[in-house]
Amino acid sequence: MASYIREFIARNVRNPQGYFGSWFAKNAFIKSNTPLIENTIPLVGIQPDHVVLEVGFGPGVGLEIALKHVQQGLGKLYGIDISEPMIQAATSRLGSNITNQKVELIQGDVVNLPFEDNMFDRVYHTNCFYFWSDHEKAAKELYRVMKKDSMMVTTMEKERVEDAQRRGFMKYGNPDVDNYVSCVEKAGFSNVKVENKCMEKSDAPFIVIYATAKKE
Ligand SMILES: C[S@@+](CC[C@H](N)C(=O)[O-])C[C@H]1O[C@@H](n2cnc3c(N)ncnc32)[C@H](O)[C@@H]1O
DSSP states (O other), X not given: OOHHHHHXXXXXXXXXXXXHHHHHHHHHHHHHHHHHHHHHHHHXXXXXXXXXXXXXXXXXXXXXXXXXXXXXXXXEEEEEESOHHHHXXXXXXXXXXXXXXXXXXXXXXXXXXXXXXXXXXXXXXXXXXXXXXXXXXXXXXXXXXXXXEEEEEEEEOHHHHHHHHHTTTTTTOOOOHHHHHHHHHHTTOEEEEEEEEEOTTTOOEEEEEEEEEOOO
């Protein structure tokens, strides 16, 4: 593969930009990430009255699935993503749920969250943390905005990501799970637990990292 194509992919999986970047990223994310998202949401334990944050929602498939869990209650979903084209893609997917205030999408960076302290019952992100510029700062911010005894769920297809790394598509990412876990613990999270799982339909492997914001 030509090096400029590899560079194009590496840049756009981290922060999709421009017409071609966003077209490529949107379609690639929907095609390849939906099974992980479908396997992640049940692990998050979202209740109808929960206030929930998804970081790096991409085209919005995760928010669309999570929505079913808060639809009948007072709960609300927030999403933050660094990429303007991903905001547009998720906005068209989630449509009326945005106008009726059930979902709010914000363009921003996880290292500087535009939310008050102690706001969320659940935080989740799928195939995402390795693109953050500063894991320590991000973990501190996530801890700050989470309520006492709330939970964060991180999932990742480690083998797929490592394969992408070997092929040069992770030039702008750091998929070091141990480093991520140590930043999460340093930020104050407790009961940080890494589990290996397999997806329901395909049996494909993924890892899940649970972390509790006890805030005692
Ligand atoms: C590989 S995609 C995964 C998208 C979605 N979670 C999925 O599984 O389809 C990573 C997403 O994280 C977003 N992202 C990357 N760095 C970010 C950051 N620092 N803060 C917020 N979002 C970020 C990207 O724009 C992109 O939408």
